[in-house]
Amino acid sequence: MGIQDLKTHLGEIHDINMASSILEWDQETKMPPAGANARAAQLATLAKFAHERFVSSTTEKHLVGLEKESFEYDSDEAALLRLTRREFDKSSKLPSEFVAEQSRAKALSLNVWREARATNDFKKFAPNLEQMYVLARRKADYLGFEEHPYDALLDEYEPGLTARVVETTFADLRDQTVPLVQAIAAKGPATDYSILTRDCDEQVQETFGLEVAQAFGYDLSRGRLDRAAHPFETAFSRDDVRITTRYDRHYFPMALFGTLHETGHALYELGTAPELARTRLAQGTSLGVHESQSRMWENLVGRSRAFWTHWYPRFVAHFPQFGDVSPEEIYKAVNRVQPSLIRVEADEITYNLHVMLRFELEKAMLEGSLNASDLPEAWNSKMQSYLGITPPDDARGVLQDIHWSMGLIGYFPTYTLGNILSVQLLEAAKTKIGDTDAMFANGEYAPLLGWLRENIHRHGKKYKPDELVQRATGSSITAKPYVAYLKKKFGEIYGLES
């Protein structure tokens, strides 16, 4: 049994997992409503078959045999063995009864959360939430950890990252961010924000969004754009990478920046090396690094002044109703900073405060120092202290996110990690390719995409996040460039003292 046999074995499991992704894409974009029950069964069966095959003695035999051979560290083969071993050991640590129990509890909890959010009834959801944390804690115990149970969960999404590192990074970021938000609030509006609510035809929004996405490098022979209530990107192979978005006639930034965000995710998957195809290596290495790509194209490119300089004529050609507005006014409007209740609608600066609050609460819940019943109060008090506002109800507070209801605990920090990394990577790219602002002002994205492909995309999951960042930037993950970016950009927009 050689490496090719392992690849064939894993390739079949990969096929099943990709089939699941296709069924999920269909479910979110095309499936008629009544199709839901049968779809749940189909997805459960695919997941079961894929899991059975993966944790089988066949996988073990392949691994044991191949681990005796010596592959070069940087080879695809060595990376595949490392990743497969890591995931095999993890999967094997979780008793299958536990996996089934968690899966049932998740389905139940998700339903209760949906109802609780709709009726603004946190009490109804509290027992399920408590249960999700109990199960998360058990999972952490099964998986094992050195310092904190949170580390075991975080490792699922961001291999190698620990709660301690997150804490230090976030503390520093918070110290720099809160005063910035306060200074901006004191300054008042930077421009007339009412332009953002001008009526924009949805079809035209789609056309413009796709035009920009294609200019960034998104290739419609290898992807497509559909509508979804909760936008996402998904890949069924490096040659079939799809994005979704949603539209608001009276708030064009939603679809436009949503599309560019998902385009960023898609460019990552489209750029994985063909040699990694049909293996688990052919995908982004972690949620944080993935988010760095989406945030880069959404914010560092799409929300840059240079972007609006270049795209202004095309934007006005599509939306003549903005003929009386200057590119500078649009630039300032789409970069409005304002404390708000909902994470997914937050601006670049306050967004991270939403994430920090969730990180602190989920860590406390996992430790047992906070109970589900006390969560709304803790949430509201942190909202007041970080953002200066208190949610009028739990639906717009602690109940807003789907994550905890699905047991996605330890996931939130990756959003802020993505923001941080996006700037660190762009700064590293600049040292090689030069002044990106000048390029963006010309609508020139190939140099940046080329650098990302070479240093990030093509490697897929070959390296853990920190190792990848080290290789790409020469240093470990650091928030310094990100803080500097925020201060410079928003200080300038709001005319703050530097």
Place this chain on the structure above:
Amino acid sequence: MGIQDLKTHLGEIHDINMASSILEWDQETKMPPAGANARAAQLATLAKFAHERFVSSTTEKHLVGLEKESFEYDSDEAALLRLTRREFDKSSKLPSEFVAEQSRAKALSLNVWREARATNDFKKFAPNLEQMYVLARRKADYLGFEEHPYDALLDEYEPGLTARVVETTFADLRDQTVPLVQAIAAKGPATDYSILTRDCDEQVQETFGLEVAQAFGYDLSRGRLDRAAHPFETAFSRDDVRITTRYDRHYFPMALFGTLHETGHALYELGTAPELARTRLAQGTSLGVHESQSRMWENLVGRSRAFWTHWYPRFVAHFPQFGDVSPEEIYKAVNRVQPSLIRVEADEITYNLHVMLRFELEKAMLEGSLNASDLPEAWNSKMQSYLGITPPDDARGVLQDIHWSMGLIGYFPTYTLGNILSVQLLEAAKTKIGDTDAMFANGEYAPLLGWLRENIHRHGKKYKPDELVQRATGSSITAKPYVAYLKKKFGEIYGLES
């Protein structure tokens, strides 16, 4: 191990098969072009896993155990056991090396056929075609047959039907049809056919088609309509039954009758009993019975005078360009009879001649009395004798259909069987529900749909086709009502002596 364990086991296999159908639907309707390679691998893996599970000793054990119990013949359980045993024995007769060989040959042959058709080069395709027939013959030998190897193949699509029965039925139908076609040709045009080519916006065509489909009973909470180059219907459960169609701005009948055809197929799947869900019983019993449903809604309803009486105002509201044309003129135009080269574009009468020709040729090929290299000549000579025309090239002759290139041999007769059955079933329905023409003239379809659901749809695959038809109509499958229908309808349209 009880029946519930068998159901769970088969349910999982069913889930995998449904996942394949979803991947195929996506492939034909949504997939970006570059996604094809990965999709082929995904489909192959799903097929392999489903097959492995089905022909496993687990299935055998379940069957042997349950066959000792006695279930009532009419129970779902007994039907499930009968069907599973039949399919298990069949699958077990085919060596897996043979299945793999056939699957590889098919993929190759399909590609060569595509090229050969595009370049009108039959010689290029002849060796692959010969090979498909050799494999089909071997398959028939593996499966076994009493009279003719063709029976073994036919049984895959139309359980219980034999070549001998097809021959007798077709001979009679041909004898009645050829003179009818000649009489019509002698009469000349029944109306001005040029109205069919009037420009009709595709979006409006879609809207009108869906309006009619919904009036027939197609439910968009359990289905959807998309575009596809080769239209089809597909079901992922009884609550997710999708149809596709294609559009020609300058020939509205294509999309309209195509949509109604696929709607007919869909109504069958939507009507299977909920108790059969997640089993192989939850689908049409055979291709012929399936086609009887599509042809009924397409032709017996959609191409009826009563249909156009009722829908004329809505049609003209959507297409004001037909304001100068009477419903009677549209009725006659969409029922134009004219010998033509392409089966899928043929009218109700000549369509069957296309099918008969194929049946005779494939039977001869399978017997070995005809070689692939002699096929074009045989094709052209039969076209001349049945339809009075000779194809100008093989692309519009022997190369036109995809079926043989994929090894679908023994499939064609089911199309004509569907035509025959559609009338037999409608006549039976009339004896219970009354004058359907009067209902259609009022846009009233619920009585017909109700009768079909009760007598055909709900049973799914519980009974073999002839048994089902016996139960529904009190007699075996017969072409008499169909011939009478053709003579009456077209005799009247063309003013022939009766």
